[in-house]
Each structure stands twice: as structure tokens, then as C-alpha cells.
């Protein structure tokens with residue numbers, strides 16, 4: 001498996017998704033994913049779980065059958081100040097925070113406002129990955145977000161579902177974003193954005209776009225659990241001792 005880490009997926013806790021934690025772990029074993037991040041929608045989204053869902057992720061095992069499980073969230077960028085719907089005790093419960101635009105929470109604005117909101121979210125220091133920045137419904141200044149991402153050590157996501165089932169028309173933006181991240185010296189995070197376990201680890205279109213742009217592999221967070229975990233440790237100042245066996 002070229003990329004044994006998948007950083008974006010939804011469980012039945014977001015009711016427009018259809019798989020459980022156990023389904024994802026079983027599928028991970030089958031396809032060779034060694035580390036996965038469960039990233040259900042932040043509580044401001046229409047069918048997201050209550051915030052207790054996130055706080056109580058502490059009861060999850062860290063490793064099941066050798067597969068590492070990161071406690072994540074796909075938070076919503078709420079306003080032009082870049083605030084997100086992950087705060088207070090939720091911050092302590094999550095290992096990894098993705099944030100992005102979703103229409104029910106923050107409807108698309110003009111390009112300057114979308115760009116300002118996204119950069120403010122990155123500058124807040126709370127966010128590790130920006131989800132689907134190539135969504136054509138939210139035009140952004142691509143060189144500006146790529147430079148901000150490199151500056152604030154935030155990865156921009158290349159979301160495989162943006163080429164298949166979601167956000168039609170994303171491809172030209174995604175290609176331009178990958179090229180801009182390369183130029184800015186930033187990092188990419190691959191996400192299947194699975195809503196069923198069957199697409200876990202499917203990065204087919206991400207790989208095609210990265211090849212077209214000749215994106216440097218050493219800047220793809222998903223290349224190994226060690227690379228992703230060292231990025232998170234650098235960002236959060238914390239390490240997760242149970243994952244030691246994934247790194248060795």
C-alpha cells in the first residue's frame with residue numbers, strides 16, 4: 001500500500017454515512033491501512049453528532065488488530081474570523097482536527113471572504129488539515145491559501161471523493177492547489193472522505209493528480225504512520241505512546 005494512512009472518513013455518527021468504527025478497522029486490515037482518522041462532522045453541521053460524541057472518544061481503543069485509530073473531527077469553519085465548532089473539552093479529546101467549509105454552516109461568500117476565513121482558521125493554530133479546499137462552490141485565492149498553509153504548518157487536503165461522488169467540478173482547482181502547495185513548500189494530506197468503509201484508502205484520483213503535478217512525495221503526510229504522527233507531534237507537542245509499534 002503506497003499510502004497506508006487515511007485521514008478522512010465518517011461513521012454512522014454522521015447520519016449520512018453508513019459504516020462503524022469496527023467496519024473501518026476490518027476494511028483497514030483488508031486493504032493495508034495501518035493508521036486511520038475517524039473525522040465525523042463538527043456539531044454545527046445538520047446531521048452531526050452532539051459534542052459529547054467527541055468528548056467521549058477517549059473510550060476508544062488506540063489500536064485494534066494492529067490498526068491505529070486517531071480520534072478526529074471534520075470541524076466547520078463558522079465565520080470570516082476562522083472560528084471552528086471544536087472548542088473547550090472537545091479540544092482535549094481529539095488528536096487531529098480537519099476543518100473546512102460546509103454550506104449549512106457557512107454559505108459560500110465572495111472569493112476574498114472565503115480566502116480570509118480559510119486563512120484565519122489556519123492562523124488560529126487549532127487546525128491541522130483543511131478539507132476539500134478545491135470545492136468550486138467556495139472559490140479561494142489558491143496561491144494565498146497555499147502560502148498560508150506552509151507558513152502555519154497546516155496541510156491542505158487532496159480529497160478523493162471530490163473526483164467521484166462529491167463537489168462536482170473540483171478537479172481543476174485541486175490540480176492548481178497541488179501545484180501551489182508544491183511551489184510554497186507545504187504539505188498535502190490525502191483523504192478518502194469515506195462515507196462507507198468500502199472506499200477506505202482509495203486515493204486513485206489523488207495519485208493521478210499528484211503524478212500530473214510531480215508533487216514531492218516527502219511532503220505527503222500519508223506516506224507512513226511515522227510521518228503523520230511526527231507532523232501531529234510537532235503541531236500539538238503531544239505523542240501517543242500506544243502508537244510506538246506503528247513507528248518502529
Ligand SMILES: [Zn+2]
Nearest residue numbers: 074100131132
Ligand atoms: Zn467535508
Ligand SMILES: [Zn+2]
Nearest residue numbers: 008010074193
Ligand atoms: Zn468529510
